[in-house]
Amino acid sequence: MTLSTLITGAVQLPPETRRLRQEVRDFLDAERAAGTILGRPDSWLTGWDPAFTRRLAERGWVGMALPRTYGGGGRGNLERYVVIEELLAAGAPVSAHWVADRQAGPSILRHGTEEQRRRFLPRIAAGECFFSIGMSEQNSGSDLASVQTRAERTDGGWRLTGTKMWTGGAHINDYAIVLARTEEAEDRHAGLSQFIVDLRDPHVRVEPIRLLSGEHTFNYFHLEGVELAADALLGRPGDGWQQVTGELALERSGPERFLSTLPLLIALVRQLQRTGCSPDQHARVGRLTARLSSIRQLSLGVAAALEAGRPADVQAALVKDLGTRFEGELVNEVREILPVAARFDATRGSFPELLAAAILHSPGYTLRGGTNEILRGIITRGLELSS
Numbered sequence: 424m425t426l427s428t429l430i431t432g433a434v435q436l437p438p439e440t441r442r443l444r445q446e447v448r449d450f451l452d453a454e455r456a457a458g459t460i461l462g463r464p465d466s467w468l469t470g471w472d473p474a475f476t477r478r479l480a481e482r483g484w485v486g487m488a489l490p491r492t493y494g495g496g497g498r499g500n501l502e503r504y505v506v507i508e509e510l511l512a513a514g515a516p517v518s519a520h521w522v523a524d525r526q527a528g529p530s531i532l533r534h535g536t537e538e539q540r541r542r543f544l545p546r547i548a549a550g551e552c553f554f555s556i557g558m559s560e561q562n563s564g565s566d567l568a569s570v571q572t573r574a575e576r577t578d579g580g581w582r583l584t585g586t587k588m589w590t591g592g593a594h595i596n597d598y599a600i601v602l603a604r605t606e607e608a609e610d611r612h613a614g615l616s617q618f619i620v621d622l623r624d625p626h627v628r629v630e631p632i633r634l635l636s637g638e639h640t641f642n643y644f645h646l647e648g649v650e651l652a653a654d655a656l657l658g659r660p661g662d663g664w665q666q667v668t669g670e671l672a673l674e675r676s677g678p679e680r681f682l683s684t685l686p687l688l689i690a691l692v693r694q695l696q697r698t699g700c701s702p703d704q705h706a707r708v709g710r711l712t713a714r715l716s717s718i719r720q721l722s723l724g725v726a727a728a729l730e731a732g733r734p735a736d737v738q739a740a741l742v743k744d745l746g747t748r749f750e751g752e753l754v755n756e757v758r759e760i761l762p763v764a765a766r767f768d769a770t771r772g773s774f775p776e777l778l779a780a781a782i783l784h785s786p787g788y789t790l791r792g793g794t795n796e797i798l799r800g801i802i803t804r805g806l807e808l809s810s
């Protein structure tokens with residue numbers, strides 16, 4: 424891969440997405456009027472609202488790229504892109520189904536048995552079945568192949584022991600897809616497997632990790648000898664590394680990697696419309712918007728490549744590096760453009776409160792889903808392979 428192939432030309436969305444976008448906007452306007460959307464940053468991580476998820480699902484906007492045979496919408500990835508970018512821009516509460524829609528569903532479709540597809544996919548598409556990501560551990564984040572969670576074979580299936588960390592939503596979701604070592608192997612990427620674990624199993628113990636804001640999103644998630652039936656295994660034993668890498672590509676490639684703080688920019692613009700805007704403020708908002716627009720174009724290039732079945736891991740890593748840095752820099756810029764005191768105890772949805780939420784979430788932007796140093800390694804290796 425060379426630099427010129429890494430950066431694709433402008434992507435035109437298919438014309439039929441225009442109507443879809445308008446339908447989503449109309450739906451969001453109605454929800455806003457009903458007071459269900461506060462336009463918060465990071466709404467895909469902390470905006471937990473299963474009733475909102477079900478209303479989206481009724482319109483076919485959850486699991487929309489899953490096949491119709493399994494209850495999905497049978498729509499394309501670009502259509503899904505349009506829906507999720509509108510939801511993110513609005514700061515809509517979408518965290519309940521986010522992981523199930525983005526990666527658990529597609530992973531089960533790809534690697535699951537027919538029985539697993541029929542059991543999970545229709546419920547995901549109905550907005551009734553929510554998933555967590557069980558990858559990271561205390562000493563295994565970037566170096567995921569070093570996971571210590573073990574699965575031993577038993578007469579009926581597997582016994583799972585270990586502790587996962589930073590597990591978003593483990594206290595409220597239904598299942599987690601857990602990466603565990605099933606065999607010792609000289610090649611440390613071999614001997615790993617994935618399991619679908621019921622988070623309400625009596626041998627699963629969930630312990631909160633509070634965010635800087637005090638919010639409860641993350642958890643330790645202790646697997647204390649969880650007995651699993653044989654059909655809890657996702658894919659083939661030993662294929663966990665390839666499967667998890669495919670899942671990470673889905674996790675890293677979407678517009679949530681540059682739109683998490685867009686609701687703050689929108690709130691800033693509304694604020695400036697009310698108070699008036701100096702030429703300097705005007706120019707700075709313009710620069711932020713221009714950067715946003717270029718990153719979006721790169722991100723659409725990733726979505727178009729995925730839609731065409733072309734590999735896009737390296738482009739996705741590039742967009743995530745640029746996008747997550749932009750998310751954090753946007754927060755700092757907004758603080759300089761409009762020096763308002765950030766206050767987490769201010770009215771929910773007010774500008775000082777949105778600013779405080781975005782600041783307190785900032786440390787996570789460049790860490791979650793793989794740190795920027797790791798992404799740059801992927802980009803460099805992708806470029807080296809082709810030189």
Ligand SMILES: Cc1cc2nc3c(=O)[nH]c(=O)nc-3n(C[C@H](O)[C@H](O)[C@H](O)COP(=O)(O)OP(=O)(O)OC[C@H]3O[C@@H](n4cnc5c(N)ncnc54)[C@H](O)[C@@H]3O)c2cc1C
Nearest residue numbers: 556557558559564565589590591787790791792793794796
């Ligand atoms: C907001 C948030 C949500 C998350 N949600 C989940 C979740 O739901 N499920 C889940 O499983 N995990 C989740 N994570 C965990 C996340 O995937 C890890 O934090 C991330 O992969 C980094 O791992 P680590 O924290 O162990 O840091 P480490 O891997 O210990 O890295 C520490 C520092 O060393 C650098 N570093 C490490 N290795 C290298 C290298 N080879 N070259 C250069 N630099 C390197 C890193 O870039 C980083 O700066 C979440 C994290 C955050 C912040």
